[in-house]
């Protein structure tokens with residue numbers, strides 16, 4: 391087993407590292423403070439081909455793989471998580487369902503724009519009344535002639551309300567199965583469809599330069615042909631999407647954890663206390679050593695999950711482990727990095743303050759830590 395990166399992977403990682411440091415770092419603090427969406431950064435990421443990374447060239451993609459996407463997410467999150475989650479959600483939750491389950495017409499219509507970063511798509515699973523328990527979905531879609539009529543609402547949907555959002559895919563109850571359980575399907579709703587309303591952005595603790603909205607559907611009509619994948623397969627479809635997404639979120643969490651190490655080393659070498667840099671004190675060195683250990687082991691966990699996925703092997707448990715471990719590590723490292731920065735760590739102008747605010751959601755989004763434990767335990771036969 392060899393987890394060393396090949397030349398192409400190293401080159402990709404380095405180009406994104408430079409981009410994050412030179413293009414993202416100087417401007418992201420202001421976007422974060424003002425809660426504005428970084429359109430210019432998104433445009434440049436589009437030009438770099440990042441939105442098309444894990445997709446085949448025939449659909450306008452770059453012909454890379456999911457691991458390449460993870461490497462990119464790690465490097466972005468090492469500098470800023472709002473930008474990283476914008477890319478993660480756009481690729482893994484936005485474009486991937488269409489790429490995997492779409493008809494040729496749906497692919498031809500949406501993928502070129504989504505894979506170039508010219509447009510974004512959201513993935514609407516969570517509702518105001520249900521998140522972890524996706525079976526509790528209440529949004530309904532009823533077939534009326536050759537149209538779906540959708541009623542319901544979705545909560546916390548990333549990339550759903552930007553100026554360049556082209557569509558959201560929503561999960562909805564489309565009937566009842568023979569065993570009495572809900573028949574769940576996935577439907578594409580283009581932005582601007584009458585009856586589809588995007589609420590103003592939330593006031594969030596973190597990810598402040600990313601786009602998140604509540605959505606409502608009030609007799610919202612879309613063509614029957616907007617069904618994504620097979621009717622009644624919505625549940626299975628989004629489980630696959632979420633399994634993959636967990637590896638991507640783990641990579642993002644590792645990036646944040648590593649960014650905490652970077653910032654802590656720089657600060658500990660500069661900050662003087664009791665006549666010398668605080669980095670000379672073993673108490674600080676040990677904190678940083680522990681942070682590095684945690685980032686490293688979390689990285690190995692997501693590399694392993696991605697390798698299994700790309701090899702076509704089962705990876706559900708390993709993806710859950712990677713997400714659970716990496717998000718825990720991200721929160722730990724953000725807390726310690728803030729501690730090392732003392733009072734300045736509590737000031738928003740310091741990146742670690744952003745890391746701290748951005749870390750907590752990693753234990754919640756795309757399956758909470760409790761849900762990851764449920765997945766792992768279930769996979770162990772419990």
Ligand SMILES: Cc1cc2nc3c(=O)[nH]c(=O)nc-3n(C[C@H](O)[C@H](O)[C@H](O)COP(=O)(O)OP(=O)(O)OC[C@H]3O[C@@H](n4cnc5c(N)ncnc54)[C@H](O)[C@@H]3O)c2cc1C
Nearest residue numbers: 513514515516520521522546547548754755756757758760
């Ligand atoms: C900024 C942001 C962006 C998001 N983006 C998206 C998006 O793009 N698309 C999307 O669909 N969703 C999105 N989400 C939603 C996110 O995935 C959910 O918030 C998450 O899955 C948890 O669901 P919930 O908030 O309903 O919490 P709940 O499911 O209500 O859980 C509340 C608490 O109960 C615990 N719990 C629940 N069931 C059990 C159980 N059986 N055993 C033990 N504990 C349990 C949970 O772990 C949690 O601690 C986003 C959320 C945020 C905050």
